[in-house]
Each structure stands twice: as C-alpha cells, then as structure tokens.
Amino acid sequence: MDTNDKHPHSSESPFEADVSRKVRTCVVGLGHWGPNLVRAIERHQRAEVVVAVDQSSERRALISQKIPNLPLEATFADCLEKHQFDAVFVAVPTELHYQIGMQVLQAGKHLFMEKPLAGNSQECRELCEEADRRKLQLMTGHIFMFNDGITTMKQIVKQGDLGNLFYLHSVRTNLGPLRTDVNAIWDLASHDISIFNYIFESLPMQVTCSAYSLLGRPMQDVAQGTLVYPNNRIAAFFVSWLDPQKKREITAVGDRKMLVFDDMKPERPLKIFDKGITVSKPTEYSDNFNNFRMSIRDGGCLEPETTTGEPLFNECCHFIDSVIAGTRPRTDGYNGFDVVRILEALTRSMSEGGRPVSLWHQESSATRRAS
C-alpha cells in the first residue's frame, strides 16, 4: 500500500494551507483504552482533544479527576451540538463500532476506529464507502502496524534475511481481561491476522479454526486457527484469556534463519536465530527416507537494535498526519475490512467444527480502494 496515496477524491487539505491550524479531536469511549488515546493524541504538536465522551457517569467522574480540564459529554450527539472538531477517535465495544462510526462520518468528521473495524464485513464496507463518498479519512486501529519491532521484522523478511519464509505463528495469552461483546478470536487474533497479512503482503485463501468456551460463557475464551496464504505459506495463532502468562509472540521460520518477536520485551523485541535444517537427497535413487541426509544448523542468536517508539503514539500520529496531509492511512478502512472478512471466515470454521473455509474469491483491498 502506498502510504502517500492521496485520497481518491481529496481536495487540498485545509491543514496544509494553514500550518498553525491544529486537528481538533473528540474521543468516544473512556473505558480501559480511550484514556490512552487521549494521552497519545495530546502529545502530537498539531492535535488537541477538545472533548471526550462516555455514556457512563462513573467513567466520566473518574476521568474528570485524572484529566481535570477535558470537557466531557454523555453522548456523541451532545458533542456535535456543543463542540467544534475535525476528527474522532472511537474506543467503544465492537458491537457499537458501526453505529457510532456512521454517526461520525455522516457528521463530516474524519474517523479513527479501534480494531476490529466493525462487527461484520457488510458494516465495514458501508463505513469505507461512506468515508470515500464524503472524502474523509478512515483509519482502523491495527496498532501492530505501528510497532517498531513488527516493522523491523517486516524489513528483515522483505530483504530476504530469513530466506524463503515457511510459516508464521503467534501466541497471545493472558489471564483476562474477559470481554462480553466479542470472543478471544475477534479481540486478540485480530492483531495476529493484521500482522500476518502485513508480513506476507497478501490475504489468506483458506482458514480453519477451533475455539472453546472453557468458562461456560457465550464468548469463546481460547482459540487456535490456521491461515493458508498463497504459495503454500501458513500462519497459525493461539489466543487465550485463560492463561497464567501474558505472552505476545510472533515466530517467523524461514529456510535460512528464524526470528522471534516478543512484545513483552519492548527494549529488544527481536531475536534472529541462525538455525535451520537442510535435507540433502541421496546421490542414488532411494525411496527410503533414512537415506536422506539431514544437517541441522544451530548457529548463534542475534538481537538487532530496534527503535522503540510507543506504538500507540506512532499510530495516533499517523492518523493525525494523514488528516493534515489529506493522505490515506496505511491501515485504512479497507485494511480493517480485510481483517474482518478473515475473522468472519474463522468464525464460520469454528461453528462448523473446524471445517476449512475458503476465501479465494476475496478481492484485494488495493483493488477496492482504486475505485
């Protein structure tokens, strides 16, 4: 995706014409995540949070103690009526993403929506089309695309340091927090899917998934899935809300080297292992596998230096800079749409006992964006 892609219908950005003009923002949802967005937006020199919203009076009372000068409202409609702003960051439960996202776009405001973009692909498509129609920027909060460890991992893979990439796998576990609006696949694996698509630069053709409600709630707490990408490359995830250890790991296995990204070690998140197995064929024809020679290479391990900017700050800056420049965000609405299509296919596989579900007919986000 070209990050400097001008919006297909964009006119000159008013923020480029007037360099002293700040992007005035509104943050909707002040639960666990929303206050982090407020803090990150305020660090951008050309942005300010002019108002924030939460329907819960308890949350508003708590936030007014923590951030004393921030005007707070109970509904987004109140914000529209009483405040002037250009862009909105939304961090409410997923089931409300479409409803609030549509209100934001129809009010003519640029929209940053937390992941997953919406509760189903039809809603995602409508949000994308509405943003296009109104010439507004729409960004999905796929935060790992703004994590320096992941972007460095992508460079390492792309320049061929790992050789031919065989597979990716991820582990994303913790003890809670248990969500009630979506299951562990939609909450946690949405991160892994966005990373897999980014590293492989393609979309999966087939997925399988199994998930379990071990705590007896309607939402599955533990799940595993496999995604088959073009050229026989595979990615697998394991996610759980019911695990003694917080893990956020992605492993990439190539035919030359292997790499592990560990988000729990933000100072040095990457390790590159000079390890591999070479299988040499016997000089004469043989159908006995014992005659194949396997040499195991178990070389050293390198921990490359990575810049360690805060991913959330990088992500918020990217959206604000996109609004200022009138350019499409890297994780635009169609990028979020792709992830939701895959989540839907995984859900179908899960409900059909782990049956493989094909996605071969899927158009690429680049094609849809071009229209």
Ligand SMILES: NC(=O)c1ccc[n+]([C@@H]2O[C@H](COP(=O)([O-])OP(=O)(O)OC[C@H]3O[C@@H](n4cnc5c(N)ncnc54)[C@H](O)[C@@H]3O)[C@@H](O)[C@H]2O)c1
């Ligand atoms: N990128 C990340 O790493 C990351 C991390 C955590 C959460 N998230 C995402 O952020 C979103 C919110 O997650 P959370 O953990 O903060 O949830 P949360 O339940 O802690 O907070 C949601 C807040 O929204 C408020 N709310 C609900 N309906 C509202 C409405 N109609 N108008 C105004 N406020 C309303 C609730 O009162 C609550 O305070 C989710 O989409 C989640 O996936 C992303």
